[in-house]
Amino acid sequence: MNYCSECGAPVRRGVPAGDDHPRDICDSCGTIHYRNPKIIAGCLPVWGDRLLLCRRAIDPRRGYWTLPAGFMEEGETLAYAARREALEEANVVVEIAALYAVFSLPHLSQVYVFYRADMLDESFHPGAESLETRLFHEHEIPWEELSFETVYRSLRHYFADRRTGRFQLHHEDIGPFSQRLLTIRREPSAA
Amino acid sequence: MNYCSECGAPVRRGVPAGDDHPRDICDSCGTIHYRNPKIIAGCLPVWGDRLLLCRRAIDPRRGYWTLPAGFMEEGETLAYAARREALEEANVVVEIAALYAVFSLPHLSQVYVFYRADMLDESFHPGAESLETRLFHEHEIPWEELSFETVYRSLRHYFADRRTGRFQLHHEDIGPFSQRLLTIRREPSAA
Numbered sequence: 312m313n314y315c316s317e318c319g320a321p322v323r324r325g326v327p328a329g330d331d332h333p334r335d336i337c338d339s340c341g342t343i344h345y346r347n348p349k350i351i352a353g354c355l356p357v358w359g360d361r362l363l364l365c366r367r368a369i370d371p372r373r374g375y376w377t378l379p380a381g382f383m384e385e386g387e388t389l390a391y392a393a394r395r396e397a398l399e400e401a402n403v404v405v406e407i408a409a410l411y412a413v414f415s416l417p418h419l420s421q422v423y424v425f426y427r428a429d430m431l432d433e434s435f436h437p438g439a440e441s442l443e444t445r446l447f448h449e450h451e452i453p454w455e456e457l458s459f460e461t462v463y464r465s466l467r468h469y470f471a472d473r474r475t476g477r478f479q480l481h482h483e484d485i486g487p488f489s490q491r492l493l494t495i496r497r498e499p500s501a502a
Numbered sequence: 503m504n505y506c507s508e509c510g511a512p513v514r515r516g517v518p519a520g521d522d523h524p525r526d527i528c529d530s531c532g533t534i535h536y537r538n539p540k541i542i543a544g545c546l547p548v549w550g551d552r553l554l555l556c557r558r559a560i561d562p563r564r565g566y567w568t569l570p571a572g573f574m575e576e577g578e579t580l581a582y583a584a585r586r587e588a589l590e591e592a593n594v595v596v597e598i599a600a601l602y603a604v605f606s607l608p609h610l611s612q613v614y615v616f617y618r619a620d621m622l623d624e625s626f627h628p629g630a631e632s633l634e635t636r637l638f639h640e641h642e643i644p645w646e647e648l649s650f651e652t653v654y655r656s657l658r659h660y661f662a663d664r665r666t667g668r669f670q671l672h673h674e675d676i677g678p679f680s681q682r683l684l685t686i687r688r689e690p691s692a693a
Binding site: 312313314315316317318319321322329332335344345346347348349350382384385386388389390391394398402404409410413415417418420422424434436438480482484493495496497498500 | 503506507508535536537578581582585593595604608609611625627671673675686688
């Protein structure tokens with residue numbers, strides 16, 4: 312950010328009074344601009360014992376296989392966003408079954424939320440952001456050609472859980488942050 | 503948004519080519535500005551059979567009781583953000599036990615994520631954003647003076663689950679969107 316989106320004046324990077332994170336500050340109109348992590352919502356579209364994957368037509372990772380997922384929009388619920396992405400990327404209509412995986416990627420400031428979802432029929436074809444869409448049995452999954460770690464883990468968990476017959480929520484951190492420690496600095500008590 | 507944060511030129515609201523959502527578009531430098539839902543991370547700090555609540559010192563809902571929670575920052579994991587907020591608002595150190603509740607609030611473009619968390623000791627006192635911090639038994643919870651629907655539901659679920667002895671993840675939508683239907687409009691297939 313170079314300019315204030317409210318008044319158009321140049322902003323400076325600094326820590327506002329009473330805050331402890333650097334922000335983009337507009338000294339002209341007083342606006343403090345906050346940036347926040349983004350949510351990527353997606354699903355595992357299930358048809359019988361197969362899963363639907365999409366081959367990416369866009370960067371990053373063009374040409375690699377992925378689960379339908381994308382940035383949640385304002386005004387959506389998580390489940391709605393996941394269904395919309397499935398429709399956009401694979402022209403597939405799904406019913407959300409359950410929240411299945413939540414990944415924090417602090418180095419990218421992203422949170423991924425995946426659902427297990429049932430395809431309502433066997434109809435699907437690539438949307439504008441996909442080169443190809445295809446149903447895969449477990450032994451057919453292109454493990455070496457998956458787009459992202461989040462997709463890899465979601466698929467691994469899915470097939471492992473399916474073997475045990477019990478699907479559980481998976482909640483994991485991905486990336487260098489996992490080991491970072493919270494600095495425990497209690498404010499001194501007034502008492 | 504009135505001005506482009508990249509180049510400072512005025513922006514216009516419009517639907518970019520290949521998109522179907524209105525965005526803030528800069529015709530001067532070509533930047534499309536996206537807005538996304540925000541994540542609020544928080545926890546239910548447990549000490550024995552009591553829960554720690556904070557009375558809000560800030561608007562909205564100043565004076566009402568809440569669970570420690572706040573906007574997730576860039577570079578954080580969900581669990582880290584929840585622990586940080588507990589430290590900031592109640593000077594309480596917690597260990598995250600499990601993901602407990604996920605709420606979509608589409609009318610506010612917010613996603614709330616609450617964890618069950620164990621207090622590491624009985625030490626706590628109000629941070630800058632709290633007027634008061636206090637441990638509550640179930641029968642002491644100020645149900646009529648809670649800050650937000652998300653807090654109300656999290657507490658209701660917690661005590662109900664505790665009675666059954668089985669804590670499960672709660673995933674709910676709050677607000678007018680819940681009933682909205684996805685417009686099923688598959689693109690025509692090229693085939």
